[in-house]
Amino acid sequence: MSYVSLSAMNKVVIGLGGNLGQRHLFLSEAVRLIGNDIGAVSASSGIYETAAWGMTGDAFLNQVVEAHTTLSCDKVLEVLLKIERRLGRRRTGTGFSSRTLDLDILFYGDEIIVTDNLTVPHPAIAERRFVLTPLVELDPSYIHPQLKKSVAALLEECSDQLEVKKWAYPTVI
Numbered sequence: 001m002s003y004v005s006l007s008a009m010n011k012v013v014i015g016l017g018g019n020l021g022q023r024h025l026f027l028s029e030a031v032r033l034i035g036n037d038i039g040a041v042s043a044s045s046g047i048y049e050t051a052a053w054g055m056t057g058d059a060f061l062n063q064v065v066e067a068h069t070t071l072s073c074d075k076v077l078e079v080l081l082k083i084e085r086r087l088g089r090r091r092t093g094t095g096f097s098s099r100t101l102d103l104d105i106l107f108y109g110d111e112i113i114v115t116d117n118l119t120v121p122h123p124a125i126a127e128r129r130f131v132l133t134p135l136v137e138l139d140p141s142y143i144h145p146q147l148k149k150s151v152a153a154l155l156e157e158c159s160d161q162l163e164v165k166k167w168a169y170p171t172v173i
Contacts, residue, residue: 009039009068009069009070010068010069010070010071010073010108010109011042011066011067011068011107011108011109012038012039012066012067012068012069012073012076012105012107012108012109013064013065013066013105013106013107013108013135013138013142014034014064014065014066014067014080014103014104014105014106015062015063015064015102015103015104015106015122015131015134016030016031016062016063016064016065016101016102016103017060017061017062017063017101017102017130018060018061018099018100018101018102019052019057019058019059019060019061019098019099020058020088020098020099020100021088021100023060023061024047024061024167024169026087026088026100026101027047027061027063027101029087030083030087030101030103031044031063031065033083033086033087034065034067034080034083034103035067037079037082037083038067038069038071038076038079038080039067039068039069039070039071040067040068041065041066041067042066042067042068043065043066043138043139044063044064044065044066044138045063045064045065045134045135045137045138046063046134046137046166046167047061047062047063047166047167048061048062048063048130048133048134048164048165048166048167049061049062049164049165049166049167050062050129050130050162050163050164050165051162051163052098053128053130053160053162057098058098060130061167062130062131062134062164063134064106064131064134064135064137064138066138066139073105073108073111073113073118073120074115074117074118076105076108077105077117077118080103080104080105081103083101083103084100084101084102084103087100087101088100088101089101089102104122105118105120105122106120106121106122106125106131106135107120107121107122107142107144107145108120110143110145111145112145112146121144121145121146125144125151125154126144126147126154126157126158127158127159127160128158128160129155129158129160129161129162129164130160130162130164132151132154132155132158133155133164135151135155136151136152136155139151140152
C-alpha cells in the first residue's frame, strides 16, 4: 500500500448547492462522490438555506467542502461535472436555473487559473453570501489569492442581502 503526503496534494475548496428534490441527499451523495473520485474530504461546513439567488425558484441548500487531491484543476472540473450529471443535473443553457446540484471550484490552493472553461478562484465568491458564510465557517482566515483579503473580511464587505441561515434537518413526528 502506498501513501501520498498531504503536502504533495492540492487543496481544492468546492461549493455545493441545489434546490430541487431531496436537496440534502444530493449534497450528501455529492460529498461522498467527491471523496471517492477527487480526494479525501478534510473539512465540510454545515448546510445553509438561502432563497434562490439571481432567479425565481425554491430555496437552495448550500455547503462548502475542502478536499485534497492529486488531480489537476481541469480534471477536478471534469469529475465535478460528471458527479452533477450522475445526480440528475440537466444544464438548460445560459443563465441561472433550478437544479438538483451545482458544484463549483471555489479555490484550488492559492492558484489563479483563467481558461476558456474555468476561472479559479470562482469569480463571484465576494458577491455571494451563500458561499462566503460556509467558507467562513470552514476557515475565516483563508485568503482569497486575487483579492488578498480573508473570506471573513469579504463576508463583512458583501453587498448581497439574502438571508443565509443554518439549515436544520426537518424531523417527522
